[in-house]
Amino acid sequence: xxxxxxxxxxxxxxxxxxxxxxxxxxxxxxxxxxxxxxxxxxxxxxxxxxxxxxxxxxxxxxxxxxxxxxxxxxxxxxxxxxxxxxxxxxxxxxxxxxxxxxxxxxxxxxxxxxxxxxxxxxxxxxxxxxxxxxxxxxxxxxxxxxxxxxxxxxxxxxxxxxxxxxxxxxxxxxxxxxxxxxxxxxxxxxxxxxxxxxxxxxxxxxxxxxxxxxxxxxxxxxxxxxxxxxxxxxxxxxxxxxxxxxxxxxxxxxxxxxxxxxxxxxxxxxxxxxxxxxxxxxxxxxxx
DNA sequence: AAACGGGACAACCGCTGGAAT
DNA sequence: AATTCCAGCGGTTGTCCCGTT
Numbered sequence: 001x002x003x004x005x006x007x008x009x010x011x012x013x014x015x016x017x018x019x020x021x022x023x024x025x026x027x028x029x030x031x032x033x034x035x036x037x038x039x040x041x042x043x044x045x046x047x048x049x050x051x052x053x054x055x056x057x058x059x060x061x062x063x064x065x066x067x068x069x070x071x072x073x074x075x076x077x078x079x080x081x082x083x084x085x086x087x088x089x090x091x092x093x094x095x096x097x098x099x100x101x102x103x104x105x106x107x108x109x110x111x112x113x114x115x116x117x118x119x120x121x122x123x124x125x126x127x128x129x130x131x132x133x134x135x136x137x138x139x140x141x142x143x144x145x146x147x148x149x150x151x152x153x154x155x156x157x158x159x160x161x162x163x164x165x166x167x168x169x170x171x172x173x174x175x176x177x178x179x180x181x182x183x184x185x186x187x188x189x190x191x192x193x194x195x196x197x198x199x200x201x202x203x204x205x206x207x208x209x210x211x212x213x214x215x216x217x218x219x220x221x222x223x224x225x226x227x228x229x230x231x232x233x234x235x236x237x238x239x240x241x242x243x244x245x246x247x248x249x250x251x252x253x254x255x256x257x258x259x260x261x262x263x264x265x266x267x268x269x270x271x272x273x274x275x276x277x278x279x280x281x282x283x284x285x286x287x288x
Numbered sequence: 289a290a291a292c293g294g295g296a297c298a299a300c301c302g303c304t305g306g307a308a309t
Numbered sequence: 310a311a312t313t314c315c316a317g318c319g320g321t322t323g324t325c326c327c328g329t330t
Contacts, residue, residue, distance in 0.1 A: 022298075022324075046314070060316075061299065096318060111319075112297055120295085 019053045023062055027052060031059055032067055065106045072104030076113055078149040084110055085118070085138055085146070 019027075034050035040063060043056030053061060065071065075082070082101055087098045095107035102110065118138075122129035128139070217270075 009293075020300075042315085055300095056315075057301090057317090064317095065298075093319065107318075109296075114297055115320095 008276040017053055018055060023215075028055070028062070028067055031063060035063060035067075036216070061108075065108045070104050071106060076105070076109075078146045080105065081113070081117075082143060083151065084113060085143055088114065088118075189271065 020224075030050050030052055034046060038046070038049075042052070042102075043060040045056070046055050047059045049058045050059075054062075083101060085100060087101055091097050093111075095111045095114075098107055098110050099107040119129045122134045125134070125137075129133040
């Protein structure tokens, strides 16, 4: 494994004995021990005084993204995924801002999630991930699907601090479940069925809203298409997601599978994209 | 069993803005 | 006011791991 990059800066790093590449256990230990004794900050000085042959930048990144005790490991929960999707609509690629709403998650992790999970879908469907078409699909398929997953779980773990909760509340207002039930996929998220699933302690007990926060432009922009019976016209869609709630298909109570009538969703006056093209993409996804 | 390919994620790079001098 | 230094950010690349052929 080469720890030397091809750039000129790294060759100068090499000249002054700076290490690059993956961190060793010994380096981690040095960094953690130093920070536990002296605190973080002044990264260049810290790197030098800790005896690390690393740049201050590298030390900072290693600490913030990996070694810091409150960094959460493991897969993102559906709640966290939902929050990321919604916040990305509002904030764009401002990963550090988005990360502020997900305690324990780093901007790097969120950025990686977006690139590997979300943009991957856009790529597979041959849609620009910044396009209205793709945003529409997220609003109308992925988010309702995540909400269904959340609702389906017996207990929704808290993912927001009271600070982020109140901030989002004040900015966007609470997301009312009845609005979600009006989306094309109609996932039977009845208001009273989630009354025990609130996840934000700071909310008023009288609130009838689920503790998922909306941008007015997200779910409410889905065309208000009435639910339709699942039948032969339904296109069966499978996305190649893993078992960890990254799928964006929709659920058929009849079959236990997740289904989408995409023609219905993209058709009519609310059509935001070429349904034929997307249908082809969906079929190719099915074959994938 | 080896080669290959893709996914996931850690780490790096360049740039920017703000604080310090 | 100008310059330097540094922390932080977003984009990109590198590496490891695992499944498939």
